[in-house]
Amino acid sequence: MNVSLRTIKTAFKSALLAVSLLYFAILCLNEGRISDALPFLPICLFVSFILIILGVGFTIVPFYYLGKKNPIPKIGKKFFPLYAILSFSFCLIFTVMSGFMAANVILGIAYITAMFAWIWFFNLDKNKIN
Amino acid sequence: MNKNIPLIASSLIFSLLFFKQNIGLNFLLFSTLTIALLFIFNTKQFKTIKVLTAALVFLATATFVFIYNTTLSIISSIIAFFYLLGTLSEVHSSVYIQLLNGFFSSIASGFSMYYNRFLEETEAVKKKSIDYVYWLKMIGIPTIVLLVFVILYRSANPYFDELLNKIDFSFINFQWILFTTLGYFLLLNITNPITIESATAFDLITANNLNKDDIKPQSSENLGQENQLGIILLVLLNMLILFFLVTDTIYLSHLTDLNASDLSRTVHEGIYALITSIVFAIGIILYFFRGNLNFYKKNKNLKVLTTLWIGLNIVLILVTTYKNYLYVSFHGLTYKRIGVFIYLLLSIIGLITTFIKVYATYNFWFLCRKNISIGFAVLLISTTINWDKLITKYNTQYAENIDFDYLIGLSDNNTLILKEYVDVITNEPPISAQNQITHKYNQYCKNLQDNNWQELVFDNLILKP
Numbered sequence: 001m002n003v004s005l006r007t008i009k010t011a012f013k014s015a016l017l018a019v020s021l022l023y024f025a026i027l028c029l030n031e032g033r034i035s036d037a038l039p040f041l042p043i044c045l046f047v048s049f050i051l052i053i054l055g056v057g058f059t060i061v062p063f064y065y066l067g068k069k070n071p072i073p074k075i076g077k078k079f080f081p082l083y084a085i086l087s088f089s090f091c092l093i094f095t096v097m098s099g100f101m102a103a104n105v106i107l108g109i110a111y112i113t114a115m116f117a118w119i120w121f122f123n124l125d126k127n128k129i130n
Numbered sequence: 131m132n133k134n135i136p137l138i139a140s141s142l143i144f145s146l147l148f149f150k151q152n153i154g155l156n157f158l159l160f161s162t163l164t165i166a167l168l169f170i171f172n173t174k175q176f177k178t179i180k181v182l183t184a185a186l187v188f189l190a191t192a193t194f195v196f197i198y199n200t201t202l203s204i205i206s207s208i209i210a211f212f213y214l215l216g217t218l219s220e221v222h223s224s225v226y227i228q229l230l231n232g233f234f235s236s237i238a239s240g241f242s243m244y245y246n247r248f249l250e251e252t253e254a255v256k257k258k259s260i261d262y263v264y265w266l267k268m269i270g271i272p273t274i275v276l277l278v279f280v281i282l283y284r285s286a287n288p289y290f291d292e293l294l295n296k297i298d299f300s301f302i303n304f305q306w307i308l309f310t311t312l313g314y315f316l317l318l319n320i321t322n323p324i325t326i327e328s329a330t331a332f333d334l335i336t337a338n339n340l341n342k343d344d345i346k347p348q349s350s351e352n353l354g355q356e357n358q359l360g361i362i363l364l365v366l367l368n369m370l371i372l373f374f375l376v377t378d379t380i381y382l383s384h385l386t387d388l389n390a391s392d393l394s395r396t397v398h399e400g401i402y403a404l405i406t407s408i409v410f411a412i413g414i415i416l417y418f419f420r421g422n423l424n425f426y427k428k429n430k431n432l433k434v435l436t437t438l439w440i441g442l443n444i445v446l447i448l449v450t451t452y453k454n455y456l457y458v459s460f461h462g463l464t465y466k467r468i469g470v471f472i473y474l475l476l477s478i479i480g481l482i483t484t485f486i487k488v489y490a491t492y493n494f495w496f497l498c499r500k501n502i503s504i505g506f507a508v509l510l511i512s513t514t515i516n517w518d519k520l521i522t523k524y525n526t527q528y529a530e531n532i533d534f535d536y537l538i539g540l541s542d543n544n545t546l547i548l549k550e551y552v553d554v555i556t557n558e559p560p561i562s563a564q565n566q567i568t569h570k571y572n573q574y575c576k577n578l579q580d581n582n583w584q585e586l587v588f589d590n591l592i593l594k595p
Contacts, residue, residue, distance in 0.1 A: 028304030073249050080245060081326040084238035085230075105308075115241040123248050 003064060006121060007056050014056070014117040015049040021109045022048075052117065059083070059114070060121050076122025087114045133171070137317050140167055144313030147584050149306055153195060153204060154585035161192035161207070164320065168218060171321045175218050184214040187510060194513050197588040198543055206513040212236065213506070219323035220330050224495075226502040227333045231325045239319035338496040345421040353426050360418045364435035367414075371442045378449055397457045400450050401470055408477045411443050412484050416494060424491045433488060440485050447474050447481075462529030463521045464536060472508065479504050518543035526551050534563035538570055545574045546589070 023041065063083065067075035091107040098107075140163060147156035165185050169176050176182065191207035215235045216228025223231070234242075284291040348356075415436055423429055454470050483500045486492065522544035525532050537548060549571040552564050559567070578590050 025304075025308075076245070077249065078328060080242060081234050081238070081329075084241065085234060088237045115238065119241070119245045119248060123245075 003061060007053060007061060010060075010117050010121040011049055011053040011056050013120050014052045014113050015045055017116055018048050018052065018109055018113040019045050021112065022106070025105050025109065052113065055114070056117055056121065059087075060118055064121075072122055076118065080118060083118055084115065087111055133321070136167060136170065137314060137321065140317050141310050141314035144317065145306060145310040148313075149309050151582060151584040153199060154581065154587045155196055156584040157204070157207070158192045158196040159584075161189055161211075164211070164317075165189065165214075167317065167321055168214070168323075172218050172323070175221065178221050180221050181214075181217050184210075184217040188214045191510065191513055196586075198513075198516050199587045200517070200541060200543065202517070203513045206509055209506070209509065215320055215323045219325045220334075223325075223330050223333045224499045224502075225506055226498060227326075227330055229502075229506070231323070231330065234326055235323045236316065236319050239322045239324050240315060242324055243322060333495075336493075336495050338492050338499065340421075340424055340491050340493040342425050348422045353422055354428070356418070356423060357426055357429060357432055360423070360432045361435060363414070364432065364439055368435060368439050368442060371439065371446065375442065375445060375449065378446075382449065382452065393457055393460065397450075397453050397470075400453055401473075404446065404450050404477070405473070407446070408443060408480065411439065412480060415440070415484055415488065416497070419488050420494070424488075436488055437485060440481050443481055444478055447477050450474060459528065460530050462525035462532060462536075465517065465521070468517065468521070472512070476501075476505060476508065516543055519547055522547050522551075532559075534559055534566075538563065538566050542570075542574045542577070542589075545571050546592075 019041065022044070060083070063079045064072070064075060067078055070078070088111060091111045095103050095107045143163060144160065147160050165188065168185075176185070188207065188210040191203065191210040194203045195207050197203075209229065212229050212232030213225070214232065216223070216230070216232035219231045219235060220228070280294070284294060418432065418436075423432070451471070451474050454467060454474070458467050480501055483497055483504075486500075487497055518540045521540065522537050525537060526547075537544060548567045552559060552567045574589075575593060578587070578593055581587070581590060
């Protein structure tokens with residue numbers, strides 16, 4: 001599987017995850033009804049997909065090229081600690097800087113999505129085999 | 131034992147202790163709970179002295195959070211917690227790797243385990259490993275039976291019915307669930323301490339000594355030239371620093387004549403210049419003693435000049451310490467001025483470890499290990515001091531000019547001592563400052579009274595209503 005396809009597939013899965021987490025969070029924090037936010041879902045999914053494609057492209061793909069000589073799952077395992085530490089620090093710094101409640105939830109979701117995006121990106125072939 | 135049961139119970143306790151609460155007794159209780167959990171899941175590792183020490187250090191810092199409740203004590207306690215986790219994950223690694231491993235475990239151990247499982251297991255095995263019927267039986271049947279009996283007992287006994295009606299589950303909302311999930315995630319992470327494999331493996335195989343065989347060979351001509359360059363550079367640098375020290379000492383005698391703003395500017399500019407010069411000094415020494423020059427037979431002069439330069443840098447630090455001391459004796463202590471003293475202390479330690487590195491032929495990793503360990507120890511020691519109280523006590527007793535606005539703006543740790551000062555020496559602080567201190571004291575007493583049991587601090591025991 002080439003990098004572009006891998007990026008798109010990862011971004012789609014991650015966008016679904018991020019939007020469902022965000023939808024659930026907004027719904028519960030605002031005590032609204034499930035149907036209230038439904039019309040906004042497609043556009044939210046589209047925006048998330050674009051943002052995550054950029055995120056994966058700029059933060060995960062460079063690691064793929066950095067360790068290209070190794071098998072793909074090994075690259076993932078090797079650089080995962082660095083990626084996790086950087087992602088967490090980035091989210092934490094922005095949470096502290098923004099200083100409002102919603103930022104905690106949004107950046108928390110961003111961190112979880114980033115971690116899963118990494119796992120999916122480096123394991124897509126594995127899924128296919130299974 | 132099923133791991134999830136203690137983890138779920140602990141995450142409920144986590145919510146009980148921290149949900150919508152300020153930091154206080156809850157931090158100490160949670161630290162004890164964490165150590166207990168770590169002991170349950172890592173009993174074998176807890177038999178080593180290093181792990182036990184790390185656990186004690188963490189518990190001690192958590193106790194200081196209860197006593198002083200300052201940001202510094204909380205940060206130190208979190209760092210001590212990373213140290214404990216890192217020690218559990220790999221007991222023999224260096225302190226900086228342990229801190230890194232502890233941090234990594236706290237934020238991503240769960241994801242890492244999931245990722246590894248993803249790598250190792252096939253989907254078929256995974257499906258087999260989750261027995262849904264078993265879990266349905268284990269959770270569903272007891273719940274249904276319990277509900278039936280509750281309904282029966284409620285109709286049988288009006289007191290029981292009344293009691294059940296009084297139970298208030300209104301605290302369970304989305305935020306509470308989110309918070310508890312966060313607690314579960316944190317506890318899941320910390321009960322499985324993991325390592326950053328590449329960094330830990332590199333650290334374990336890297337000794338402190340510089341090995342001649344590991345260094346790329348260099349021709350004797352090149353080495354001679356590098357040695358010469360080092361000697362010329364260090365002679366010039368030594369002369370320059372010597373000249374600077376002479377002028378600085380002359381300037382020092384006029385320091386007492388300066389007004390407050392000039393003195394402040396002089397001290398601050400001196401510190402900034404010192405920071406840069408110390409970093410450059412260590413950098414230059416590390417550059418020359420990075421490899422073959424350590425084993426060069428004619429390096430004696432270079433070593434002597436390096437020692438002299440380190441010595442003169444230490445003198446420079448002492449002169450700056452004196453300037454800072456003068457500044458403090460005029461205008462009192464502040465956090466920034468204490469920070470300067472601590473920085474100067476760490477600089478001296480840094481220079482001494484660099485000297486040891488040069489003479490004992492150690493490598494760069496020796497410097498990292500020693501300096502980070504010492505920095506960590508200094509941080510832990512600084513947690514044991516009530517800085518606000520110390521600043522207030524010093525300034526009210528020794529400083530020539532007291533900045534009451536600064537003292538009032540400090541945390542509540544100095545409230546009692548300020549109140550005592552105002553009560554004893556009634557004529558000294560201006561009336562407005564006295565009013566502000568009384569207001570601060572009353573507000574603090576009210577806050578202490580309003581504290582829940584989770585938020586209790588040491589002062590709650592002193593100021594009993």
